[in-house]
Each structure stands twice: as C-alpha cells, then as structure tokens.
Amino acid sequence: MTVSAGVPALSGAPELLKARGVTKNYGPSIVLRGLDMYVGRGEVVALVGDNGAGKSTFIKILSGFHAPTSGTLFWEGRELRLGSPTQARAHGIETVYQDLALVNDLTVAQNMFLGREPIKRVLGFLPLTDAKAMRVKTREFLDQVGIRLASVDSLVRDLSGGQRQSIAVARAMQSRPKLLIMDEPLAALGVREGAHVLDLVQEIRRRRDVSIILIVHNYSQIFEVCDRINFLFSGQIALDVSTSDITEEELVRMVKSGLGATTRDASVS
Amino acid sequence: MGNVTTAAPAGQPPSAAQSAVDRLKILIRYPETGITAVAVVIALVFEVLNGAFLTSEVPVLLASTAQYGLIAVGEAMLMITGEIDLSAAKIYSTTPFFAFYLTQAGLPWAAAIPLALAGAAGIGWINGFITVRLGVPSLIATLGMLFLLNGAILTVSHSQPARTPESFINVLLGGDQQNAGTGISQIAAFLWLVAIALALAVVLRRTRFGLHTIAVGSNLLAARELGIRTQRTKILNFVIMGVLAGFAGIIESCASGSIDPSAGDNTLTLYAIAAAVIGGTSLFGGSGTVIGALIGAFVVASLNDGLPLVGAQAGFADVPLGIAIVVAMILNIKLTALRVRQI
Numbered sequence: 001m002t003v004s005a006g007v008p009a010l011s012g013a014p015e016l017l018k019a020r021g022v023t024k025n026y027g028p029s030i031v032l033r034g035l036d037m038y039v040g041r042g043e044v045v046a047l048v049g050d051n052g053a054g055k056s057t058f059i060k061i062l063s064g065f066h067a068p069t070s071g072t073l074f075w076e077g078r079e080l081r082l083g084s085p086t087q088a089r090a091h092g093i094e095t096v097y098q099d100l101a102l103v104n105d106l107t108v109a110q111n112m113f114l115g116r117e118p119i120k121r122v123l124g125f126l127p128l129t130d131a132k133a134m135r136v137k138t139r140e141f142l143d144q145v146g147i148r149l150a151s152v153d154s155l156v157r158d159l160s161g162g163q164r165q166s167i168a169v170a171r172a173m174q175s176r177p178k179l180l181i182m183d184e185p186l187a188a189l190g191v192r193e194g195a196h197v198l199d200l201v202q203e204i205r206r207r208r209d210v211s212i213i214l215i216v217h218n219y220s221q222i223f224e225v226c227d228r229i230n231f232l233f234s235g236q237i238a239l240d241v242s243t244s245d246i247t248e249e250e251l252v253r254m255v256k257s258g259l260g261a262t263t264r265d266a267s268v269s
Numbered sequence: 270m271g272n273v274t275t276a277a278p279a280g281q282p283p284s285a286a287q288s289a290v291d292r293l294k295i296l297i298r299y300p301e302t303g304i305t306a307v308a309v310v311i312a313l314v315f316e317v318l319n320g321a322f323l324t325s326e327v328p329v330l331l332a333s334t335a336q337y338g339l340i341a342v343g344e345a346m347l348m349i350t351g352e353i354d355l356s357a358a359k360i361y362s363t364t365p366f367f368a369f370y371l372t373q374a375g376l377p378w379a380a381a382i383p384l385a386l387a388g389a390a391g392i393g394w395i396n397g398f399i400t401v402r403l404g405v406p407s408l409i410a411t412l413g414m415l416f417l418l419n420g421a422i423l424t425v426s427h428s429q430p431a432r433t434p435e436s437f438i439n440v441l442l443g444g445d446q447q448n449a450g451t452g453i454s455q456i457a458a459f460l461w462l463v464a465i466a467l468a469l470a471v472v473l474r475r476t477r478f479g480l481h482t483i484a485v486g487s488n489l490l491a492a493r494e495l496g497i498r499t500q501r502t503k504i505l506n507f508v509i510m511g512v513l514a515g516f517a518g519i520i521e522s523c524a525s526g527s528i529d530p531s532a533g534d535n536t537l538t539l540y541a542i543a544a545a546v547i548g549g550t551s552l553f554g555g556s557g558t559v560i561g562a563l564i565g566a567f568v569v570a571s572l573n574d575g576l577p578l579v580g581a582q583a584g585f586a587d588v589p590l591g592i593a594i595v596v597a598m599i600l601n602i603k604l605t606a607l608r609v610r611q612i
Contacts, residue, residue, distance in 0.1 A: 085494070086496065097494065099490065099491065100491075101488070101490070101491035101494045101495060102488070102491060103483065103484045103487045103488045103491055103492070103555070104487050104488065104555065105483050105484075105486075105487040105555040105556045106480060106483055106484060106487070110480055114480065114481075114484055114492075114495050114497070115481075115492075115495035115496045115497050117477050117480060119477065127476065127477075128471070128475045128476055129475055129476060129477060129480065131475065
C-alpha cells in the first residue's frame with residue numbers, strides 16, 4: 001500500500017494518547033471489555049467496527065462525556081481524567097459529532113464562533129458581536145484548511161452535506177487541538193461529497209501536527225488517509241494494523257475469516 | 270444582517286437582467302419582504318376604498334399596532350427559541366394594577382411603573398423557569414399562568430376598573446388627556462414600539478444573546494454541545510416577553526385613563542401571535558424576525574380597523590386574518606424548501 005503523495009511517513013511517532021484496559025458497563029450490559037489503543041502525534045487512526053461494537057462509547061469517554069468503568073487513559077504520557085467535555089477540550093481533544101452541532105439558521109461565520117463570539121463595544125458600551133471580524137477570520141480559516149465556499153454569510157441550512165461536515169471540522173480545528181475525533185464523517189454523504197471530506201482529512205494529516213481518530217463503519221473509503229486501522233470487535237481492539245503493512249483485500253479477508261479469535265495486543269509502544 | 274453575496278457564474282460578467290434577478294433573490298431571502306408588500310397593499314386598498322384611511326385613521330391604527338406589536342415582538346423572540354407565551358394578555362392587564370396598588374401604598378405613579386415592570390419580568394421568569402427547569406411545555410405553563418393571573422386580578426380588583434393616576438410621565442406613554450387628538454402623545458405608543466423593535470432586531474442579530482436565542486431554537490442539542498447556556502437564554506426571553514406585555518398594559522392604561530381588569534382579552538395574545546406568524550416567524554423555532562412582527566402587527570391592526578371602515582361587518586376581519594396566518598406558515602415552509610433546492 002502506498003502512502004498518498006505529500007504525506008510524510010511516520011515512524012515511531014511520539015505518544016499522544018494511550019488507552020489501557022478501558023472497560024465500560026451500562027448497568028448489566030458490558031460495552032467495552034478492556035480496550036487498548038495507541039495514537040501517536042500526527043497519526044491518523046481509523047476506528048472501525050460494527051454497530052454496537054463500542055465505537056461511540058469509546059469516543060464519549062475520550063471526549064469527556066462518560067467516565068470509564070475501569071482502565072486508564074494516558075495523555076502525553078500522563079494519566080488523563082476527564083470530568084466533562086470542557087476538560088477534554090482544554091486538553092486539546094476536539095470532537096466532531098455525527099450531528100455536527102451546526103445551527104442551520106445561522107451563517108457559516110456565526111456558526112464558526114458560536115458560543116465564543118468576539119465582542120466589540122459600540123459607542124463605548126454596547127457589547128455587539130464583531131460581525132466583520134467573524135467574517136474575516138472565518139474566511140481566513142477556511143482558506144487555511146482548504147475549504148472553498150462562495151460566502152461565509154450563507155446560512156448553514158443552504159450548504160451541502162460535505163460543506164457542512166467541512167465547516168464542523170474547520171470549527172473544531174480553530175482551537176488548534178492535538179487530537180481531532182471525527183464520528184462517522186462519511187455516513188450521511190454521497191461519494192463525491194465524502195471525497196471532499198477525505199481531502200480535508202488528508203490536508204490536515206499532511207501537516208502532521210494534529211492526530212485524528214476517524215470513526216467509520218467501512219474502512220474501504222478511508223484506507224488512503226489513515227496510518228493505521230484499529231478494528232473494534234465486541235468491546236476490544238481485535239486488530240491494529242498499519243495501512244502500509246496490509247492491502248485492503250488482505251484486510252477484508254482477515255476481518256471476514258473469524259477475526260474474533262485473532263485478538264492481539266494493540267500496543268505499539 | 271450583512272450583505273448576502275451570491276456566486277456569479279465564472280467567466281462571464283453578470284448582465285443587467287441577471288443582477289436585477291439576483292437583487293430580487295436577495296430581497297426574497299429577507300423574511301420581512303413578503304409582509305411589507307402585504308402591508309402596503311392593504312393600506313393602499315383601504316385608502317382607495319375609504320379615501321381617508323391613511324389620513325384620519327392613522328392615530329387609531331398606530332395605537333392598536335403598538336398594542337399588538339409590543340406583545341408580538343416579544344412573542345417573536347420567544348417563538349424563535351421554540352417557546353410561546355399564552356399568558357401575555359394577562360401580564361398586560363395585571364401589570365398596571367401592580368403599579369396602581371404601589372401608588373396606593375404611597376409611591377408616585379412614575380416610580381411605581383418601573384417596579385410594576387419588574388413584577389412583569391418576574392412573571393416572565395416564572396413562566397420560563399417552569400418551562401425550562403421543570404420541563405413543562407410552555408404552552409401549558411403559560412396557559413396555567415393565564416388563568417392564575419386572570420383569576421387573581423379579577424378577585425383583587427373586584428372586577429372594578431381604577432383611574433389611572435395623573436403624572437408627568439403619562440405624556441410619554443400616550444396619555445395626554447388635555448390635548449387628546451393632538452401632539453406626540455397620540456403616536457407615543459407607536460414610537461415606543463418602533464424603538465423597541467429596532468433595538469430587539471439589533472439584539473437578535475448582533476449580540477451574543479441574540480445569536481444564542483436563534484441557536485437554542487434552531488438546534489438545542491448543538492447549542493448545548495457548544496457550551497451555550499441554553500436555559501438562561503430561554504428564560505431571559507420569557508422575561509423580555511413579560512416586560513413587553515406589562516409595558517403595553519401600562520401604555521394602554523395611560524392612554525385610556527383607566528386601569529381595566531378586563532382590558533387584556535386573550536384575543537390580544539392571539540392577535541399578537543398572529544402578527545408574529547404572518548410577519549415571518551416560524552413556530553418551529555430558529556427563524557423569525559422582530560421587524561416582521563412589527564409589520565405583522567400593522568397588518569392585523571389594519572384589518573381590524575380598516576375593514577369596518579369600508580363597510581365590512583365587525584368581526585369579518587378575522588376571516589382574512591385566519592387565512593393569512595395559515596398562508597404565511599405554508600409560505601414559510603415552502604420558501605425554505607425552495608431555497609435549499611436552489612443552492
């Protein structure tokens with residue numbers, strides 16, 4: 001498997017995130033059963049698995065919504081305890097949820113700054129939002145991450161699915177996170193729209209300063225933009241494989257031929 | 270609200286016809302466009318049929334526009350958050366009594382008014398608290414408040430109206446009894462409405478609170494995920510609604526010279542909601558316009574005052590109004606769908 005042009009290869013990327021024996025029970029149902037995962041700095045890791053395998057539970061733990069029942073997270077080598085989504089953000093973990101958290105009735109620029117709008121004092125006391133600054137900065141930022149958009153004054157309602165996904169990613173990237181989690185970014189998109197989003201991921205990956213966990217159903221689309229693929233099966237990482245060590249066909253064969261039996265340690269460290 | 274730019278087709282300069290079409294498209298994007306056209310047409314039709322509609326009727330028309338409008342702009346804000354206040358007309362009739370009883374306790378009327386408005390704000394806060402914190406749908410929470418206030422004020426006042434106290438401040442609130450029929454006091458209420466509506470329009474589009482108001486109504490979950498204080502935002506809009514309804518009631522008591530426990534008929538609330546809806550505010554939350562609600566109030570007032578003038582039976586005005594409400598809502602839904610398809 002060739003790594004796509006322009007993306008520097010990673011060898012022994014320093015550790016950013018490590019999960020050790022993470023379990024999660026909801027009452028009597030056990031969703032995660034000792035999950036181990038490793039994400040290096042600047043790495044793009046796909047987390048693949050069927051519905052109910054535990055993908056969304058794991059990202060809810062990573063983004064601070066839930067605490068694990070047992071097990072430990074390490075962030076840059078130190079133990080990480082997250083009490084809230086705000087704490088996760090403060091550590092540099094940004095999550096783009098499937099619903100994208102966009103407000104249809106506001107413009108692109110307003111969405112970009114929603115919840116932290118810049119303020120200017122008009123006439124010295126009226127605290128109005130600085131619409132011009134929001135517009136200019138949004139435009140700058142979209143250019144930086146390579147998103148083309150006719151107008152930052154368009155209502156989000158009027159954008160295509162791919163554009164909406166891109167806006168949500170751009171907003172998450174604004175705070176310069178260390179880890180970007182994308183929850184099913186391709187689920188609601190057509191092939192062409194999905195390709196745009198994958199281009200965006202590739203663009204971020206090229207710079208190797210932000211790690212990405214891509215939550216996906218189907219790994220065939222994302223093979224080219226990932227460094228590794230982690231296969232989540234009944235609450236554990238059943239397979240952790242570098243995309244340069246395996247072809248897509250081999251992976252399909254492996255997953256199909258009773259993967260549950262070949263569980264191995266996910267650790268790369 | 271900013272300029273809306275449309276993408277010109279690459280490689281060819283836009284023709285004059287094209288740019289005119291573009292301008293028209295931009296105009297259509299503003300939800301106030303439709304209701305403004307309707308208002309102009311209605312005023313002209315009545316002027317043609319009656320001959321004196323726009324001249325002799327203006328003070329009456331603007332006074333009732335103010336009554337509907339002050340409540341309508343509050344309802345518009347609240348409907349943008351996805352909520353509604355059915356108790357507005359009762360806050361309207363209760364607030365002047367608050368002020369009146371404060372004067373009986375020795376306070377001057379001019380000082381009692383702001384305190385009464387604080388009481389109106391308190392009622393709004395309770396509506397908001399019950400809706401947001403206790404999870405009661407605002408339709409029910411404010412329905413309860415409607416009956417509670419109605420019963421309370423009828424009981425306390427023994428269903429008897431009171432005389433509005435004389436005060437210098439009444440002139441500013443439309444109550445210049447000596448010079449009735451002349452002077453600024455005639456349109457004072459309307460001027461208040463215009464000032465308040467303009468201020469709220471700026472608040473809605475250009476303040477954090479306003480953008481959060483839209484966000485809360487459009488996508489509550491997203492607003493929460495982004496750390497917006499969604500409960501506070503909604504409750505504050507209930508408070509604004511309470512103050513506006515109370516203020517409309519104070520103005521009415523100053524203008525009429527009496528404080529009437531039955532002044533705030535529930536149809537006042539319904540006319541105000543109608544004004545907001547035909548002005549382009551959707552009950553689904555997220556989209557709406559304060560200026561549209563103001564113009565909607567003018568349309569409601571025109572129908573109510575104008576149709577009898579041109580020979581229609583009293584009460585007939587509700588027929589076109591009823592149709593207008595439903596048509597406005599259908600247009601709202603269809604235009605949104607149309608816009609999405611265009612792009």
